[in-house]
Amino acid sequence: MAGIGFKLQKYFYKDDLVENAKGTLYSVLISSGPWLISVLTIAFISLYAQMNIQVTDLFILKSMICYSYAASLIIFGAIEMPITRYIADQLYKNDNSTFKSLYFMLVIASCLLGTSLCAGFYAFFPELSFTIKVTATMFFCSVLIIWISMMFLTAAKNYHQVVLSFIIGALVSVLACFYVGKDYGLTGYVIGYCFGQYIIALCLSICVFKEFKGLDYLSFEFLKYFKKCRPLIFAGLFYYLGIWIDKIIFWGGPEGEQVMSLFYTNRYYDTAMFFSYITIVPSLAIFLVQVETNFYKYYSFYFHSIEEKNNLNILNENIEDIGFSIQRTLMNLIKIQLGITLLVWFFAEEIMDALYLPSMVVSIFKYGVIGAFLQALFLICNIILLYFLNERKVVFHYFLFFLLNLVLTYVSTKMNFRYHGMGYLISSFIVLMLSLKALGKHVNQLNFFTFMSQPVER
Structure with a gap:
């Protein structure tokens, strides 16, 4: 699924500062667009909302948005x-005839599931108006549609419209909140922000329809992949659970605050971690353009050599090229990201002061910055392992990340606030070490894993 990465690389082949800047901007927006633009949008809206609504209402708005993103990502x-995997296999066969019907089915299923979950969840919020509950439910369904659309558009080459969709949606959210929020308070801000997300979902859906124009027939073949690729179900589930479990624990921890009914928050931990994640945007952008595409080139050469029935020496040379490409691109990524991480770490106190955040956030932010860097690295290692179909090892790594983050974060809540965030850092470090070891072993024994994993015909 390296289509967008290959398309973006053309900007970096030229010795043109403007073209390189455009490529970098597109890489950042595509790799981190939904999350980064959402964070910035919420930040702008929060600054403006402080002048118009009560602090409690502002936290209700933030909690509603945060809970929706967390739940939707875990479900997705x-x-x-x-x-x-199904989409990738169909594209490899040059067959996208089932994509539009699949997209319709996923959207309908997501809306039904989202509506059911929200109806049950918001039943515990008698204080909220019916309008807010309906709007929040539609927002949750829209977020699910956004994730589904991005899954399809990973294979698309028209990334201009993808970027434009998020920018338009963000602007609509901000403007709608400015004009509606000041007159209708919390209800206005909920409607304003959510309306922008509806626009994003609509624009991305249009992009999907433009990219895959045929609607040849209805197919349920994709359901076989849930049995065929069962480990992948748990890989995605445990990864997103691992990302959110430390936040959930801190919401209910000693420093957590009940906003309303089932809405909880921990303003210090949440704020520190959100800013920590922003620091790894360069890693995600570099991976999209350089790591995936450079690695994929040699990866393709290796399997093409097998199809051409080349001799063992050529296969071994291809394996050396794969190992060298992984090592080179990871080192380039580490050099850039490590420099950014260390710079932010050393100036953490000044950054938090500039954002008018209390001193207790500094230690959490420092742990978070390093932990996010380590998480980005182990994510990349495991994505490469997925290319080699080492799915069980990836499931193990992601489950371990979830389990360690759960246990160590819970332990840290019983300790002094200076240790908050250390559980996430240690979890990321342990999983990174195991991921690097597994990746190195797999590449070194690639011939064995490739040929011995094939079914034996009787």
């Missing part, structure tokens, strides 16, 4: 990888 994680 269970279907993301099997469906992506």
Whole structure:
């Protein structure tokens, strides 16, 4: 699924500063667009909302948005990888005739599931108006549609419209909140922000329809992939659970605050971690353009050599090229990201002061910055392992990340606030070490794993 990465690389082949800048901007927006633009949008809206609504209402708005993203990602994680695998296989066969019908089915299923979950969840919020509940439910369904659309558009080459969709949606959210929020308070801000997300979902859906124009027939073949690629269900599920479990624990921890009914928050931990994640945007952008495409080139050479029935020496040379490409691109990524991480770490106190955040956030932010860097690295290692179909090892790594983050974060809540965030850092470090070891072993024994994993015909 390296289509967008290959398309973006053309910007970096030229010795043109403007073209390189455009490529970097597109890489950042495509690799981190939904999350980054959403964070910036919420930040702008929050700054403006402080002048118009009570602090409690502002936290209700933030909690509603945060809970929706967390729940939607965890749900989406269970279907993301099997469906992506199906899409990739169909594209390899030059057959996208079932994509539009598949997209319709996923959207309908997501809306039904999202509506059911929200109806049950918001039943515990008698204080909220019916309008807010309906709008929040539509927002949750829209977020699910956004994730589904991005899964399809990973294979698309028209990334200009993808970027434009998020920019338009963000602007609509901000403007709608400015004009509606000041007159209608919390209800206005909920409607304003959510309306922008509806626009994003609509624009991305249009992009999908433009990219895959045929609607030849209805097919349920994709369901076989949930059985065929069962480990991938748990890989996505455990990864997103691992990302959110430390936040959930801190919401209910000693420093957590009940906003309303089932809405909880931990303003210090949440704020520090959100800013920590922003620091790894360069890693995600570099991976999209350089790591995936450079690695994929040699990966393709290796399997093409097998199809051509080349001799063992050529296969071994291809394996050396694969190992060298992984090592080179990872080292380039580490050099750039490590420099950014260390710079942010050393100036953490000044950054938090500039954002008018209390001193207790500094230690959490420092742990978060390093932990996010390590998480980005182990994510990349495991994505490469998925190319080699080492799915069980990836499931193990992601489950371990979830389990360690759960246990160590819970332990840290019983300790002094200076240790908050250390559980996430240690979890990321342990999983990174295991991921690097597994990746090195797999590449070194690639011939064995490739040929011995094939079914034996009787």
